[in-house]
Amino acid sequence: MLGAANGANVNEGTFMRVASLGSGSRGNATLVEWSDGALLIDCGFSVKETSARLQRLGKSGSDLTAILVTHEHADHIKGVAALARRFDLPVYMTPGTFHSRDLGKLPALHLIEAYQSFTLGGLTVEPVAVPHDAREPAQFIFSCAGLRLGVLTDLGTVSPHVEDRYQNCDALVLEANHDPMMLAGGPYPPSLKSRVGGPWGHLSNQQAAGFLARIDRSRLQYLVIAHISQKNNSLERARETLLPVTADIPEVIYACQDEGFGWLSLAPESNPAELSA
Template sequence: MLRYCSLGSGSGGNALVVRARHTCIMIDCGFSAQEAERRLARAGLQPDQLNALLITHEHGDHIGAAGAFSRRHGIPVYASHGTIRAARDNRFPSTLEITSDSPIEIRDLRVIPFTVPHDSREPTQFTLSDGDRELALMTDAGHVTPHMVEIAARADGLLLECNHEPDMLQAGPYPERLKERIRGGWGHLPNHAARDLLRRADNRKLRSLIGMHLSSDNNHPDHARKALAEGVGAAAAEMELATQEEGFSWREL
């Protein structure tokens, strides 16, 4: 059985915890070390229960205080070569380089990194399996690739970015350069791209779907829920979203 919860999702910081039998890992640490500890405690966990910290890429809302947090608690860090090189603080207690599409075994978890189009050095997202169910984390992608569709199609659980609504982004207060970065092919997935990915994927296996990384300035939960619902042919009221402050509570596959 896979259990997972988000400690927070959005431009203010990201972290996801995944458990399988006697294994517990965290993906990203986009908060201060103290805030990560506080949010872990809220989820009923202590840092010394973590067997590994995986980093998707070097942007601050994902890598945050990963260096300080991992050193404080002696947690090994898994990341791509590019992410390690690009990190401002890469003095991890131990570092294991990962390669896209090459599985790694972390005790009871089988983890497969995969590449997404994002404006960072060597970004990866992850699928995680306990040998029975598979969870896919799919955020921080500027556009949908065929590989992303294939991964979504085999997932039992999918955590999918719904970052922005294009009309809101265009009318919003961001500088034009930042708007261009977000809506470009190497920025973040808009709601309609998440919908289209779900429509392209064979999602008959899908048991759980949660929208991730919503922009607080350029999106609204109603827009994200509508897009997810249209993607899987469900009611918008059934769709779940992670929040910046609360993330989401424990789920099971």
């Protein structure tokens, strides 16, 4: 199930909305828009492919305020530098992520020091440290007009810090990367299986379900299950594992590699079904 129709207009009274250009091992990018700007979290696609996927959502690179980078793996950072140069965009990332790759000259680089929160045009961005096999990875929580949007992928363990920070979100994009049995019997070499399923790799369906069971979901309008492996997971297994902890969530969306998910609009005291129409 995809979200709102691609390119849909922002509903009157909407303060924040989120969409995805694609989610998976072949490329990731998440788009967050609010009343005063729009930012792209990661860019794992070429500039040409990114532009085409933005157009599908009714946007272009010239509409962006900034690019945020979670970490240096190619499926997240491949197109960041080229897109930033093409559209003269500032880039935000941790020092570890920046020093892990030669990105060439960037129009404007803002280093996220010690995971300190910052603001962009009325949007508060909270970086969160996560256990992942990268130099200094970060995931993000966005706050605007009393709303909280959490983006949480690419981590092998839900640490107490992560669990504490991601309480009380109005929308959550959460990784459910693999099914352990499919990973064990899948085509990956043993070293890669160990990495993906290890404490610095990616969350399994069961880990995602456990996390959801432990957090306060009472405000959750939308849950997006993301970064689903095409080789080590299936929608059927993910849904079956997550169903006991998602039945009370108004709308659950499963992101895909080719289409990501369409616009999901957040607003206080709103009916999510109306907002995504």
